[in-house]
Amino acid sequence: MNRIPARILLPIIMGLVFILENTVSFYFARTLFYGETRFIPHFIIVMLVMMVVYLPRNQVMIYALVLGLVYDIYNIGIIGIYFALFPVVVYISQKLLHYLQGTFIMILLVSIFGVAISEFGAYLIFSSMKSVSIAFLPYVTTRLTTTLLFNIAYFLIIYFPFTLLLKRWKRETKGLSSTHVKL
Template sequence: MKKFLLPLLFLFLFIFESLFIQFLPGNFLGHNRIFVPRFLFCAVLLLTIFIGRKPGMIYAAILGLVFDIVYIEIIGIYLFLFPFVTYLISKIMHVLQANLIVAFLVTLIGVGLLEFGVFAMDLLIHVTNLDILSFLNLRLYPTLMLNAVFLLIFIYPLKRFMEKYAILGRDE
């Protein structure tokens, strides 16, 4: 039963992201900005940082596919970007130590890379007409701030949960 705790956490974060968007006011903080919660992806990156590349890549691919099926009309954007950014972050973590401050900063870098990747794909297939400065001001900076607040609150409990999950996985 305990082996289902991590998938349940990811399911909860997947549902929580969409609920969070529904209840976030349109002009949050008095500005008309786009706040994109990437809580699920932050948890996948933390899984990669604290447990390892293999489970992180597996969950990134599965959750990227689910994300594409549920939210996006084109299957493949998140299916490609989730594992790709997760792989890049795992390579970065070979050089750095996995403490909370480094994990916080590297996870925010991963969210930024994901947002840039989504923006580039949207620009490529003509879904958006934003220029790079508008993208930075309207979407990237608010998204990084929102996810930084999420990480400040939940990085330690997520780290503890994933470490316990890794110990449970080794014991079985």
């Protein structure tokens, strides 16, 4: 049986993750956490950081730009916030993982750091535009901590299957680039 190439499967999975992230944020946030405590799923950022380990940075940047633009259009209505934040997170993650070993723990820590950068950056942008009315300390205690914990749980669930797909993509790409056609 023919397997779907990873280069085709990866964009499909990222699209499904985009839909999953929106579904979780819109429908389950209210039912899981009542009152002031909320979480914000950043599944795309977690997966972009994992992609940095196996894919070329330029390709991950393209994913970050496209997904950031779609995220802004679909969720925010202001183009530019996540369109800028996603590539910044990818760039910082790539630099950190270049100097750190790409072990499970390091990728987890860099992923959570990327989520924190994205959350804090969005908070700064929205608070400067006066669209957020929550003060910084309540924001950290009620939203940022639960967001980080929720995204850690997502990382633990998705890490091994997604890493297998990325390793397959790397193997397939290596095989394509090493084949030469002779006429």
